[in-house]
Amino acid sequence: MDPDPVYYVDLTLNGLIFGAMYALMAIGLTLVYGLLRILHIAHAAVYAFGAFITVIVANATGSIALGIVVAIVASALLGPAIYRLLYEPLLKHPPYVAMIASMGLLIFMEDGFRILFGEQGLTFTRNPYPTEIHQLFGVTINTVQIAMIVLSVVCLTALALFTTRTRVGVAWRATVSNPTIATSFGVDAIKVRYLNFMIGSALAALAGALIALLNNFVEPSMGFVVSYKALAIIVLGGLGSMRGTLIASLALGLVESFGTILVGSYLDRDALAFLFLIIVLMVRPQGLTGARA
Amino acid sequence: MSLYTYSLLSIVGINIMLAVSLNMITGFCGQFSLGHGAFYGAGAYAAALCAVAGYPVPVALIAGAVVAGILGFVVGFASVRLREDFLAVTTIGVSFLFVGFVRKQHWLGAEMGISKIPGSGLGAEGNAVMILLFAAATIAFSLYLNRSWLGFAFRAVGDDEQAARTVAIPASSYKLLAFALGTAIAGLAGGLYTYFTQFIVPDSFGFILSVTLMAMVVIGGTGSTWGVVAATIILTLLPEVFRFINDYRLLIFGGLLVLVTRFAPGGLAGIVNSLTRRLRRA
Numbered sequence: 001m002d003p004d005p006v007y008y009v010d011l012t013l014n015g016l017i018f019g020a021m022y023a024l025m026a027i028g029l030t031l032v033y034g035l036l037r038i039l040h041i042a043h044a045a046v047y048a049f050g051a052f053i054t055v056i057v058a059n060a061t062g063s064i065a066l067g068i069v070v071a072i073v074a075s076a077l078l079g080p081a082i083y084r085l086l087y088e089p090l091l092k093h094p095p096y097v098a099m100i101a102s103m104g105l106l107i108f109m110e111d112g113f114r115i116l117f118g119e120q121g122l123t124f125t126r127n128p129y130p131t132e133i134h135q136l137f138g139v140t141i142n143t144v145q146i147a148m149i150v151l152s153v154v155c156l157t158a159l160a161l162f163t164t165r166t167r168v169g170v171a172w173r174a175t176v177s178n179p180t181i182a183t184s185f186g187v188d189a190i191k192v193r194y195l196n197f198m199i200g201s202a203l204a205a206l207a208g209a210l211i212a213l214l215n216n217f218v219e220p221s222m223g224f225v226v227s228y229k230a231l232a233i234i235v236l237g238g239l240g241s242m243r244g245t246l247i248a249s250l251a252l253g254l255v256e257s258f259g260t261i262l263v264g265s266y267l268d269r270d271a272l273a274f275l276f277l278i279i280v281l282m283v284r285p286q287g288l289t290g291a292r293a
Numbered sequence: 294m295s296l297y298t299y300s301l302l303s304i305v306g307i308n309i310m311l312a313v314s315l316n317m318i319t320g321f322c323g324q325f326s327l328g329h330g331a332f333y334g335a336g337a338y339a340a341a342l343c344a345v346a347g348y349p350v351p352v353a354l355i356a357g358a359v360v361a362g363i364l365g366f367v368v369g370f371a372s373v374r375l376r377e378d379f380l381a382v383t384t385i386g387v388s389f390l391f392v393g394f395v396r397k398q399h400w401l402g403a404e405m406g407i408s409k410i411p412g413s414g415l416g417a418e419g420n421a422v423m424i425l426l427f428a429a430a431t432i433a434f435s436l437y438l439n440r441s442w443l444g445f446a447f448r449a450v451g452d453d454e455q456a457a458r459t460v461a462i463p464a465s466s467y468k469l470l471a472f473a474l475g476t477a478i479a480g481l482a483g484g485l486y487t488y489f490t491q492f493i494v495p496d497s498f499g500f501i502l503s504v505t506l507m508a509m510v511v512i513g514g515t516g517s518t519w520g521v522v523a524a525t526i527i528l529t530l531l532p533e534v535f536r537f538i539n540d541y542r543l544l545i546f547g548g549l550l551v552l553v554t555r556f557a558p559g560g561l562a563g564i565v566n567s568l569t570r571r572l573r574r575a
Contacts, residue, residue: 039378089555096325097554099381100511103504104550111544228385228500235382271393274386278371281383285374 009139011257017145019253020152022233023246024207025226027159028079028200030234030245034176035196037095038087041102043204044227045109046082050075050205051212051222052113055122064127068209072202079201080194106227113220121219130216144214151210155203156246163242172196225270232277252276299421303489305529306424307482310431312509312525313518314478317435319507320516321444322471323451324372328384329479329506331391334498336361336480338395340487341407350413354484361480362473369472373465388500395495406494413488424485431478435518447471448516501543508546512553514562524561 025047032040050071058067086105090098113121129143163169174182175192183189212218233252237244252273259272267275315329336357343353371383395401402408413420438444449457450464450471457464487493505528513524528546532539557564 033378037378039381086551086555090558093554093558096377096381097558099378100507101551101554104508104547104554106547107504107543108547108551111541111547115541115544225389228382228389231382232386235379266394266397267390268393268396271390274389274393277386278383278390281371281375281379285379 006138011261012254013139013141013145015254015257016250017148017253018256019250020148021207021211022226022230022252023156023249024152024203026230026233026237026245026249027156027242028197028204029230030237030242031176031196031200033234034241035179035193036087036091036098038098039095039102039231040087041099041227041231042082042086042105042109043079043200044223044230045106046075046079046201047204047208047226048110048113048218048220048223049078049208050201051208051218052117052122053205054209054212055124055218058127059122059125062126064124064129064213068206071205071209075205075208076198076202079197079204083193083197106223110220110224117220119220121217121222123217124213127213127216130214142214144210148210148214151206155206159199159203160242168195229270229273232273236277236280294418296417299417300489301530301533302421303424303485305526306421306428307486307489308506308509308525308529309428309522310482310485311479311506312513312521313431313435314475314482315506316510316513316516316518316521317438317447317478318471318475319510320521321439321447321451322468323447323454324369324468324471325377325381326368326384326472326475327381327500327503327507328368328387328391329476330498330500330502331388332361332365332476332479333483333486333502334391334395334493334495335364336483337487337493337498338401338407338483339480340484341410341493342401344410344487345407347411350488353487354481357484357487358477358481361483362477365476365479366469366473368476369469372468372472384503385500388503392495392499395498401495404495406492408492410487410491410493412491420485420489424489427481427485432518432522434478439518443467443470451516505546508550512549512560514560517560517562520560520562520565 025043028046029040029043032038032043053071053074054064054067056067057070058064061067082105086101087098090101129147132143134141134143134146161169163173171182171187172192172195174185175187175189176196179189182192208218208222211222229252233248234245236252237246237248255276256269256272259267259276260269263272311329311333315326318324318326318329339360340353340357343356344350348356368384368387372380375383396404413423415423438447446457446462446467449460449462450467454464483498509525509528510521512528513522514520531545532542538545553560559566
């Protein structure tokens, strides 16, 4: 094994970058769970949807930035539509019913993408960013990775400020932690749900767009494994907790990054995430940080 | 009958065993498992190793059932420790873990799987008959279970675990038992599959299969043996009968899952029940 310390710095950085993307994905999931007790598996379909829209708009207009903006707006509409059409009528049933419906929707949308855009998916016609290499403090990093770090820090900080410093944000958090009491204090719980799906879906679309840029292509099944990993993350983080989700996302990014190098010959990358999940759950059934049961 | 018919019958029989056994865990006992494919795979691999080592068919089949059952028992502990949502995610994990583990194991053939598995010596026809007999036995067992005291205890745990505990039903033991029973049958199905194809690869036992099985249970009507059997037969044969469907198989599965949960959460069994009730009233 390479003893060079820069190598470990690289691994750590890569892990943190992937962790940040997981966080953008998983925050929406954990909020939906906190609010509705639904495991919103189709969230990953929104993520893939965002990635596809980015590529399509970017290729049509020549502007990647415009692609990302359109993807975020379109996904912010798609998320609430999923809630309105699928989840709302299912709230009266036990939560697993909505989860199965959500799984059905993910499979449906993924296969829809495959039929519409083909098995191979789509590539950007012009995307110089992943090959623009920079040297920062001896570490090699490309433009997309820098964008990933900056955008996720900005978005998550903005979200944190929004939920702690503004009236709407506080009402939102109150509803997530206890819908009944929040409603009796005059919070419109229905509006909060829409807001929740809007913001969560927008973040997922951003993650989808950035991953698409990094890989320089999108494929129909790109959300598949990510959707279940995001579930693992929110369970690890102690369902419904934003801070826990963030910690679990970064931890998983690091575990995958180092694990692939250290035990990659025994287990593949995707299995590693779930091994981590199962070990943590066996030791701490309430999740890494989970306070609420 | 042609070879093709025999292979269709075999696949239907295996899927019935899988869906009905999953229904014992999820439908009867209320434990949501999305890792059923992994136990099926464990059974298939155990049987394949036995068959390659030269053991007779019954030994290999029993080995498949036992290995899967033990694994199911272990995973069942997760259901004792974790609440419902966590269990769903953990069993998804088991599914990915199984495939991820097997893919990297050279003694299990890694990505290439195990090929040149000796046959059962029964031929295609004999294999199909054996599989259908086991499928029929699984259905009979499921129907019996549903009426027995054990089935009653499973349902009590599934409906309301706290209430079951208050009337002195040891919920944890029953959950473990449901997992062990259901997964052992899945392992047996895996052994039969091994003799049916004589060639197994890790990806045949992945998460898509587990979801498909859950789709069969939900579309059939969670908890109803006949509903699940009907859904399994329809969903297995539909893509074979209408070839063009095969291309859109997942689209249709996903769409059906959404529609059924949205408009008929009781599944096929629920629809049939409400129809007969209406007919009786009329």
